[in-house]
Amino acid sequence: MDYKIPESVLVVIYTRELEVLLLKRADMHTWQSVTGSKDFLLESWLETAKREVMEETRIDVDAPSCQLDDWGLENHYEIYPAYRHRYAPTVSHNLERVFGLEVPRDTPVALSEREHTQYKWRPYLEAAGEVFSPSNAEAILNLKNFLPASRHPKGPTASKRP
Numbered sequence: 001m002d003y004k005i006p007e008s009v010l011v012v013i014y015t016r017e018l019e020v021l022l023l024k025r026a027d028m029h030t031w032q033s034v035t036g037s038k039d040f041l042l043e044s045w046l047e048t049a050k051r052e053v054m055e056e057t058r059i060d061v062d063a064p065s066c067q068l069d070d071w072g073l074e075n076h077y078e079i080y081p082a083y084r085h086r087y088a089p090t091v092s093h094n095l096e097r098v099f100g101l102e103v104p105r106d107t108p109v110a111l112s113e114r115e116h117t118q119y120k121w122r123p124y125l126e127a128a129g130e131v132f133s134p135s136n137a138e139a140i141l142n143l144k145n146f147l148p149a150s151r152h153p154k155g156p157t158a159s160k161r162p
Contacts, residue, residue: 004086006079006094008037009049011068012139013059013101020127020140021109023056024118030132031120033139035096045070045097053101057119058110065104071146073098075135098139100146 011034013021022031036052043051049068050061061068075096079087109119122130128140 003088003091005038005041006087006091007041007048008035008094008096009045009052009099010035010075010096010133010136010139011049011053011099011101012136012143013053013057013103014124014143015103015105015107015121017105018124018143019105019121020124020143021057021103022120022122022127022130023111023116024120025132026113026115026117028132029117031130032132033136035133035136037094045099049097049099049101056112056115059101059103059107061101065107067102069100069102069146071098071100071139071142073139073142075138077135096135098135100139100143 013034021033023034024031034052034056036048036055038048039051046068049070053059053061053068059066075098076093077096078092079094084092111117111119124140124143128137131137131140
């Protein structure tokens with residue numbers, strides 16, 4: 001049996017308006033961001049993130065209008081017992097690397113039907129309250145902290161309004 005590698009990515013896809021893309025899982029009927037495990041041990045975090053976004057949404061992260069950023073965050077958590085059979089018998093924990101992907105508001109989404117049944121865009125605070133995973137909620141809540149410097153309220157190009 002080919003076991004899953006206990007190293008995965010979480011990719012928060014969002015717009016300039018801070019709307020977050022949520023996907024409804026086909027197996028659990030819960031909402032989440034893009035997630036997925038490495039296909040092989042030497043696959044980089046970046047390669048995994050790009051592949052998972054393409055597989056689950058058909059969004060091309062290399063398009064000029066998209067910006068994929070490695071947030072440098074890692075979550076180490078216990079794998080839910082219902083999913084442990086997918087991993088080697090001695091594996092109980094997973095390492096998750098967090099990315100953000102900014103896309104234009106009108107970006108088309110095409111779901112992988114075996115993984116997801118629906119998608120929706122939600123303001124980031126609402127999105128954080130709708131996802132199943134605590135690490136997903138935390139990543140969404142931290143979205144403003146990881147905006148590109150030119151867009152951050154304290155960034156060098158921020159303008160002051162009277």
